[in-house]
Structure formats: C-alpha cells, structure tokens
Amino acid sequence: MATIRTRGTARRRSARAPRSAGEWRITTLTGLGLLVLLAVHMVANHFVVKSIGGLRDYRQVLAYIANPVIFTIESLFLLFVTVHAMLGLRSVLLDLDPSPRLHRWIDRGLAVLGLVTLAYGYFLIGTLASRA
C-alpha cells in the first residue's frame, strides 16, 4: 500500500483545541458584567469628583473605598476584570498554536497569574479600607 505524503503532514502542527462554548460564555458574561461595573467605577471614582482628572486625594480615596457599597463593587470589578483578562490572554496565546505541552503550561501560568492578581488586589483594597 502506497503512502501519500501530503503538504499538510510536511510540517507537523499541534491540533489546536477549539475555544469551548463554556469559555466563550464566561468571557462574554464577565465582559458584560464589566461594562456595568466599569461604568459605575468610572462615574463613581472619576466623574463625580471636582478635581483635575477626577482624581481623589489620599483621604478621599480611603473614605471612598471604605464605603461598603463601593467596596463590594470594586471587589466584584477586580474579580470580573481578572477572569476576563486571563481568558483573553489565553485566547491570544493559543492563537500562536502552541504544542500541547506548552498549552498546559500556558493554562497553569495564567491560573497562577490570575490568583496572584486577585490576592494582591484584595490585599490592596482590604488594607486601604481598613485605614479609613
């Protein structure tokens, strides 16, 4: 039986895993959530303050973040933005068509980066709120 060498087998490429429906759904839902949370964040944090660039001074920032409603919104915002960012980064990196081994390292690396980002972000929010 003859073996036909096609152009496709000349350069062996890893089989790219298609983006799952679940991943698309999470990216879309966190994206839609971000639109709401970001709008609240921008208006409450920058557009209602009467100062250059809508930037608060130190005391104002502490009072702002200590407000329970704002604290909850900012906490949710951090969670949504981190999940959305990690899924977006993963999507960009997987478009580079990595090998299955590298694919696993990308998943692990982004999971760690996301957790570190969340941990530091919550540490920052919590510390500042406790100083008010």
Add this chain to the structure above:
Amino acid sequence: MSGQELPGTERRDDQGPVLRKGVGIPTSGWFDPRGRALGGFAFAVNRVTGLGLVAYLYLHLAVLSMLLRGGSAWSGFLRLATSWLFLSLDVLLIFGILYHGLNGIRVALVGSGIVADRQKALWWALGVIGTLALAFSAIHIYGSR
C-alpha cells in the same frame, strides 16, 4: 442522479494555490492589518486594545500600591497624574475601554445569533456611540484642568 455536477467539480484535481476563504486569521497572524475585511480589522483592534488594557490593569495596581506608602507618596503621584500628557494618556485609555467594550457587545450579539447578519451596521452604530462618549470624556478630562 440527475446528472448535474456540483460547481467547481472539474477543477477538483487541479494543482495550485490554496485560496483563503472567509474572514479567518491569515497565516501571517491576527496582528497583520493587510487585506482585511471590516470584521478582521475589528478583531485585530479588539486584540490590541485588550492587550493594552491588560497592561494597564497591572500598571493601575502598581500605581494604587503608592497608597500603601501614605499620603505624601500619593500626592507626588497626583502632581504627575494631573499633567497634560498624563491626562492625554487617560483619553487614550478611555478610547481602549470604549472600543473593547463596545466591540465586545457587537461580538456577543453576533456570536449569540441575536443579530448575526447585522455586524457591519452594528460596528458603525456602536462606533458613533463610542465616538460621542470619547468626546464627552475628553471634554470632561481636559475641562477639569
């Protein structure tokens, strides 16, 4: 069988270049703007703004870390942050947020099948909304000086 052949059957065995079909990512990558339709261009800009916003996320966390060092460190940053150049970067940031967010709405609506055949019209309509929002934000930011 009716005896009718499918279109292109006679060329099935021809040798030649493989023609790229649809608006998928060309072999040169999503960041290559050449020969793109509107959908491909929107996708590439969405990626660039997304990467920019991820970079900004970490820059923002780094800047907010100055608050941990107390009021004097934050006041020093405020002097820099209220300069004309820095406020211009704020406007650039808002452009990135608006483009990525509004294009995300378009992708969600098209991808979920709600308005699958209106993606160009949607791009232009959201583009107008985004431009107006950007103009409002720029006036607010520069007007605060």
